[in-house]
Amino acid sequence: MAARPRAMTEPLLSGSQASSSGAGSSGAPSEAWLITAAQGGSEEALDVLVRRHWPLAYRAAYLVVGDPAAAEDVAQEALMAAIRALDRFDRRRPFGPWLHRIAVNRAIDHARARAARAEIAAGDATETERRGPVPIQAGSCDPRADGLAAALGGLSAEHRAIVAMRYLLDLTPGEIARDLGLPRGTVNSRLRRALDQLAERIGEVDE
Numbered sequence: 001m002a003a004r005p006r007a008m009t010e011p012l013l014s015g016s017q018a019s020s021s022g023a024g025s026s027g028a029p030s031e032a033w034l035i036t037a038a039q040g041g042s043e044e045a046l047d048v049l050v051r052r053h054w055p056l057a058y059r060a061a062y063l064v065v066g067d068p069a070a071a072e073d074v075a076q077e078a079l080m081a082a083i084r085a086l087d088r089f090d091r092r093r094p095f096g097p098w099l100h101r102i103a104v105n106r107a108i109d110h111a112r113a114r115a116a117r118a119e120i121a122a123g124d125a126t127e128t129e130r131r132g133p134v135p136i137q138a139g140s141c142d143p144r145a146d147g148l149a150a151a152l153g154g155l156s157a158e159h160r161a162i163v164a165m166r167y168l169l170d171l172t173p174g175e176i177a178r179d180l181g182l183p184r185g186t187v188n189s190r191l192r193r194a195l196d197q198l199a200e201r202i203g204e205v206d207e
Contacts, residue, residue, distance in 0.1 A: 035091045046086075050079055053096050056168070057103040063164040064107035065114075066153050074110050078103035100169050101179045104161050108180075111157030151201035159194035166191060 029048060037045035057078055062071035082089075082099045089098065152160055165171045165179070173191065177184040 031095055032091060035086075035089065035095055039086055039089070039091070046083065049095060050083075053099050054079070056096065057100055060100050060103045060164050060168055061107040063152060063168060064104060064157055064160045065111050066160075070110060070114075071107070074107045075103055078106045081106070097169060097171070101165070101171075104165055104169070105179070108157050108161050111160075115157070151198045154201055155194055155197060159190055159197070162187060162190050163194050163198070 029045070031049075031052075034045045034049050034052075038049055054075065058071055058075040061074040061078070062068065065071050065074060078099060081102050089095070152163070155163070161180070162176060165176045166173070171179070173184055173187045176182075177187045180187070
């Protein structure tokens with residue numbers, strides 16, 4: 001398994017490297033430069049890309065699988081898949097959304113596999129088990145945030161993925177349909193159903 005990205009407090013690039021990196025006034029290298037450099041074999045540029053996009057990739061995976069350790073594994077698998085495909089990546093496109101979509105799809109596969117294993121083990125799985133909901137771990141200081149986490153855990157992996165892609169990755173229903181290989185109408189209906197279920201569950205927590 002790939003090592004987790006290095007501490008975010010480490011310097012991204014040395015001063016001499018930043019000066020030739022197409023960096024903006026903040027001194028941070030531009031994404032376009034990083035992608036070009038990474039495609040050319042720069043491990044440091046690749047490391048910067050990984051650390052820059054790791055948090056959102058992890059959050060997207062977590063919203064689908066609902067378990068911190070599993071989400072970290074899924075996010076790392078997504079990063080490795082992106083690295084392997086980097087030479088085919090169109091540098092005119094933004095890197096982050098591409099990576100996060102890989103993470104969401106890997107998370108869906110992980111959740112489905114886990115649900116299938118649970119169904120086989122149980123033998124007579126209930127409908128809820130077949131849909132594959134998981135208790136997303138909460139534990140924040142905000143009861144409403146914990147209520148939202150619990151409500152998300154009651155959705156199927158497919159519904160959690162669409163919620164994550166729409167509201168975390170800010171994708172349109174058309175983009176979600178394209179990335180998941182679904183009709184747009186299916187995406188819209190799943191999104192409506194997921195939001196209705198979230199509203200019901202959050203209402204139950206507040207009562």
